[in-house]
Amino acid sequence: MIRVYITVITLMLAGSSFAADRPNVVFIMTDDQGYGDLGCHGNPIVKTPNLDALYRESIRFTDFHVSPFCTPTRAALMTGNNPGFTGAYRTSSGRTMMHRDEKTIANLFADNGYATGMVGKWHLGDNAPHRPQDRGFQDVVWHRCGGVGQASDYWGNDYFDDTYERNGKFEKFEGYCTDVWFQEGMRFIEENKDKPFFLYLPTNAPHGPYLVPDKWAKPYVGNKNVANANFFGMIANIDYNMGLLREQLTKLGLAENTILIFMTDNGTAAGGKFNGLDSEPLVGYNAGMRGKKSSVYDGGHRVPFFIHWPKGGLSGGRGIPVIAAHIDVLPTLAELCDIAVPDDYKPDGVSLKPLLYESDASWARDHHVIQYHGGAGARTLPSKPFEYTVVMTERWRLVNSNQQSLYDIQADPAQKQDIADKHPEVVARLRAHYQPFWETVSPRLTPVRIDVGNPAENPTVLCSQDWYMPTGNPPWNFGSIRRLPKVTGPWMLQVQKAGRYRITLRQFPQEADKPVVAERAKIEIAGQTVEQPVEAGSKGVVFEIDLPTGPTELVTYLYDRKGNAGGAYFTEVEAL
Known part of the structure; x- marks a missing residue:
């Protein structure tokens, strides 16, 4: 018994010493x-x-x-x-x-x-x-x-x-x-x-x-x-x-x-x-x-x-x-x-x-690829091969921004002289380096879903910045939302628990304490469409609906008097 006790103490001290050294x-x-x-x-x-x-x-x-x-x-x-x-x-x-x-x-x-x-x-x-x-x-x-x-x-x-x-x-x-x-x-x-x-x-x-x-x-x-x-x-x-x-x-x-x-x-x-x-x-x-x-x-x-x-x-x-x-x-x-x-x-x-630690002075990366998926100009999604990319080595930068250009970064660190026409073999080699990158990355440029019905966060408070838009940006800051833009888009969701859900539509978050400026509201989710009038002064339009488990999309609509629709920029989804 004493021997076991001493062994346990020894292990505890050894573990403590190791932790202190980490x-x-x-x-x-x-x-x-x-x-x-x-x-x-x-x-x-x-x-x-x-x-x-x-x-x-x-x-x-x-x-x-x-x-x-x-x-x-x-x-x-x-x-x-x-x-x-x-x-x-x-x-x-x-x-x-x-x-x-x-x-x-x-x-x-x-x-x-x-x-x-x-x-x-x-x-x-x-x-x-x-x-x-x-x-x-x-x-x-x-x-x-x-x-x-x-x-x-x-x-x-x-x-x-x-x-x-x-x-x-x-x-x-x-x-x-x-x-x-x-x-x-x-x-x-x-x-x-x-x-x-x-x-x-x-x-x-x-x-x-x-x-x-x-x-x-x-x-x-x-x-x-x-x-x-x-x-x-x-x-x-x-x-x-x-x-x-x-x-x-x-x-x-x-x-x-x-x-x-x-x-x-x-x-x-x-x-x-x-x-x-x-x-x-x-x-x-x-x-x-x-x-x-x-x-x-x-x-x-x-x-x-x-x-x-x-x-x-x-x-x-x-x-x-x-x-x-x-x-x-x-x-x-x-x-x-x-x-x-x-x-x-x-x-x-x-x-x-x-x-x-300079233990391998010959260590060098063969190449590295960066891609701005969708591009800074058109902002279209998903991206295309070679669109807004750079393939780099210690010496070269093959840049595809508005056009393809090649730079010798050692001789021209400011990237002023495009020398692609003088080095077609380098361009071909760097383009070949890009292909495995694209083959690995492109299948994963797919939607990532937000949970609803997850006990770690219930209700889930959704925001328009996460609308899955094919082009451009959805309303993403306080200023854009205050203008109540007439645009909507889908949230990509994963329903974790089948059952009854309460979905509350707002144009401003609950803490803003502002009324909804709309005449009529509609939601589309899990193959269901539900519509109802908006009561004057309402600060949230409430729907209750049954949802099955699995992936789904939620799209919201808030219609003004002229029938123009914007989305509910803030929406709470609560499993009941």
């Missing part, structure tokens, strides 16, 4: 901040002293690539897979959610004994089973949709003293949004300091609308070389909070054994003035690159990536000029933390550990 992970990603929007990357105006210090102390990937805009980058980071394969490859229109079989980096770390936290912007689905708490994160504070003030966000949020969601319940917070995210991130660190933790802290700043306390923007106001003073002010505020977070890690004795990552989600949105998506900046600094957010030129998707882990030997300042990408983050962090990636993950990315 590195923590703090993963920070800002929104719409480009490679050139940092002092350490040569920007002569914006002041980022804390990020500059992290740059000097970190290993940096200097040719690191993401997707040209929000959601797809996040999907790739979470899964290690190309965004189209995950199903989350747009920022609205029902394409922001990942397929159910996709597992996330949070699932991986939680399954291996880590406390997992997520604070800030998710943009991978607002409803079960797609919320961060459904995807492996145990402690969550977040705003819905793609930005504060967008349609499914809590009505009236404006970056200051807003209401966000904490673990499934709305809560009022005091202060500026970025300050709140970092405060909550530091709260998570404090609460989990005695165990290994994984913190994902994606800010919504400096994404528009460009709102920030005046003191942060003031140094940039009136400077003719600054395209947007508030944008730079938002970055300065992020930098300040980065300093606070690093101070806390040091104070708690965690800095040495914490893997700290800083990156951004796409190219700059407002760091300069551009003549279209693919130009060089007319005003401002873009690190010599052509293109901004939503461009498939380098300025749209080449971003900072700093990684700092003193105990693991990742410090001291060194640049790695090898192509790396968002799909590599999951396998890299798993290997650094000695976590085996199960076979059912199958990431498209690879571990960058050999590059980080």
Whole structure:
């Protein structure tokens, strides 16, 4: 009996020692901040002293690539897979959610004994089973949709003293949004300091609308070389909070054994003035690159990536000029933390550990493909082969934007000289590289459904930003919804439980407390069409209907006096 007791104690101590040795992970990603929007990357105006210090102390990937805009980058980071394969490859229109079989980096770390936290912007689905708490994160504070003030966000949020969601319940917070995210991130660190933790802290700043306390923007106001003073002010505020977070890690004795990552989600949105998506900046600094957010030129998707882990030997300042990408983050962090990636993950990315430790100087990626599915111009869905793509190698960029162009990125980093006609063999080789990518991704550019009748979220509150539209964007922000546009579209749903459902149609969310401006309402779902008049002053039009289990579509109509119909931009579906 004594021998067994001693063995148990020994195992507990060994396990505790192992847990103490496992590195923590703090993963920070800002929104719409480009490679050139940092002092350490040569920007002569914006002041980022804390990020500059992290740059000097970190290993940096200097040719690191993401997707040209929000959601797809996040999907790739979470899964290690190309965004189209995950199903989350747009920022609205029902394409922001990942397929159910996709597992996330949070699932991986939680399954291996880590406390997992997520604070800030998710943009991978607002409803079960797609919320961060459904995807492996145990402690969550977040705003819905793609930005504060967008349609499914809590009505009236404006970056200051807003209401966000904490673990499934709305809560009022005091202060500026970025300050709140970092405060909550530091709260998570404090609460989990005695165990290994994984913190994902994606800010919504400096994404528009460009709102920030005046003191942060003031140094940039009136400077003719600054395209947007508030944008730079938002970055300065992020930098300040980065300093606070690093101070806390040091104070708690965690800095040495914490893997700290800083990156951004796409190219700059407002760091300069551009003549279209693919130009060089007319005003401002873009690190010599052509293109901004939503461009498939380098300025749209080449971003900072700093990684700092003193105990693991990742410090001291060194640049790695090898192509790396968002799909590599999951396998890299798993290997650094000695976590085996199960076979059912199958990431498209690879571990960058050999590059980080210079153990394989010959390591190089044969090629990498980025596609903006549907394109920035026509916004048609689904996408076509080669449409809005770049196939890249260390030397070459084969860009298909409005036309096919080839650039020698080493000789021409600004991508000014199209030399496709001089190198047809390179064009052919890179086009051949694209084909396996398309064959893998294209079958997965299919609808991802929202649950109704799921006990994890009942009622399900649907928002028009998730209408599955074939072209363009549905109403996706407060401003567009206030105009009550005469448009509707289908929600792609999965009925989890057969039975009676209450479906409540609104033009504004329940918390807005506004009446429905319509004469007549209609719903179409599961092969049924039901119609009824709208009572004057009604703040929600209620239907009750029996639904079978399985996939279905819900389309709503609210008719005005002239018979013109718009949809119910907010609809609650409750299993009774």
